Amino acid sequence: MMTTTVKALMTHVAPGLHSTRCTNKVSVIGAGTVGTAIAFSLLAQNITSELVLIDKNESLARGEMLDIQHATMYLNSPQISSSSDYATTHDSKIVIVTAGSQNVGAGKIECTARQNTDIFKEIIPKVVTQSPDCILIIVSQPVDIMTYIAWKLSDLPPYRVIGAGTILDSARFRYLIAQRLEVEPSTCQAFIIGEYGRKSVPVWSAVSVSGVRLREVNPNLGTDDDPEDWQEIHKQVVESNIEVCKLKHAGSWGMALSISRLVRAITEDLRECFPISTHIKGCRHGVDKDVFLSLPCIIGSSGVVNIVRQNLSDLEKDMIQKSADYMNELQKKLMDR
Structure with missing residues (x-):
């Protein structure tokens, strides 16, 4: 019911205003x-x-x-x-x-x-x-x-x-790579995909800066033979959430900002790319099980518009497959309870 104050302050002109969706x-x-x-x-x-x-x-x-x-x-x-x-x-x-x-x-x-x-x-x-x-x-x-x-x-x-998948971990990954290179994170393209956590997959084969793939500069980037030990960055990403939780009991703001960016992409139909957990059965990487793992996805008003088909190394594909097998077995236990 409209109060006397509201009636005095405003002239109501739009029919059905309060039922507008x-x-x-x-x-x-x-x-x-x-x-x-x-x-x-x-x-x-x-x-x-x-x-x-x-x-x-x-x-x-x-x-x-x-x-x-x-x-x-x-x-x-x-x-x-x-x-x-x-x-x-x-x-x-x-x-x-x-x-x-x-x-x-x-x-x-x-x-x-x-x-x-x-x-x-x-x-x-x-x-x-x-x-x-x-x-x-x-x-x-x-x-x-x-x-x-x-x-x-x-x-x-x-x-x-x-x-949410690896959306925040990918942001951390990009930030740490940019920090080592002494450039802005926006100049880097870098993704962590697959299973969230310790078994996540850093896609070293596709890390690039302004269109230059870093493995063209350092062929051993992210491998055990890398004298510069770029693998340490992925370890920092994995451990960072644990460190945040130890220091302030629970992480929140990094995830909040990541999810907000994702929501904006949906509400404004931005067709922006995010590494999020999505249904990957039948994708390019050979997974034939109903599992959700993180891959770069184009996000718009209908949700996941496209899944980007990355060219992964054999090792990266194998890591994805192992995570899919693990997820599938755990899911069966949970749904059969």
């Missing part, structure tokens, strides 16, 4: 450190004009919402809401899932996957019921497995189910 509504499932950082990043960069924060702890979600809401005059006054009720997410363009345990230390991947699969069985059907046309972005760990689980539970086409 927002075309870039984003819902974030999970109001923990990562989910809240993503929500703030989306709003601060004016990527969405309507955001919903969902958490089973409704008080936590409301507290985070109010903390942001009180400063909306500095955020172009977006519409922000919070709830534990998934009906609030109705007609979301994008739903970002951060809910669940993030504990994926050594020997804990399978345990965390089992815990988060149970959580996904509860939340994914609710999400899709409210937003059947949405694009899912999965951030929960272990991200490749959970992206597959979300795909199976949602019954969405695979191009509309995206995992």
Whole structure:
């Protein structure tokens, strides 16, 4: 109901104004450190004009919402809401899932996957019921497995189910290479693909600077025979998330900025390339199993528009295949429970 103050302040002229559907509504499932950082990043960069924060702890979600809401005059006054009720997410363009345990230390991947699969069985059907046309972005760990689980539970086409995958690790990889070369990261092309974590694949064969492949300059780049030990950069990337968690308990801002860039590519149909976890069965690298691993993908308004066909070395292809085999076996255990 319109108050007297509102009536006095404004003349209402647009019929059905309050029922107009927002075309870039984003819902974030999970109001923990990562989910809240993503929500703030989306709003601060004016990527969405309507955001919903969902958490089973409704008080936590409301507290985070109010903390942001009180400063909306500095955020172009977006519409922000919070709830534990998934009906609030109705007609979301994008739903970002951060809910669940993030504990994926050594020997804990399978345990965390089992815990988060149970959580996904509860939340994914609710999400899709409210937003059947949405694009899912999965951030929960272990991200490749959970992206597959979300795909199976949602019954969405695979191009509309995206995992964060190696998007942040690739950014770290590019940054560290640029730092060693003393150039801006934007001048480098470098990707980490495959399985997130220690078994990820640094694509040394394709690292380039301003179009020059570094292996044309240093044929041993990234190999055991490299006297300059460029392999150390990949080790730093893998260990960096562990170090961040030790220093500040949980990483959040790097992932938040990465996911925000991904969301913008969807809402604005930018056709930008990101290394994200996607369904790779039948791709060029010989994988014949229903698994989600990171490959460079062109992202637009429909989700994954294209998967880039990289020319990988035999070693890189073998690493991808081994990860696919491992993922496939673990997925069977989780879905057969």
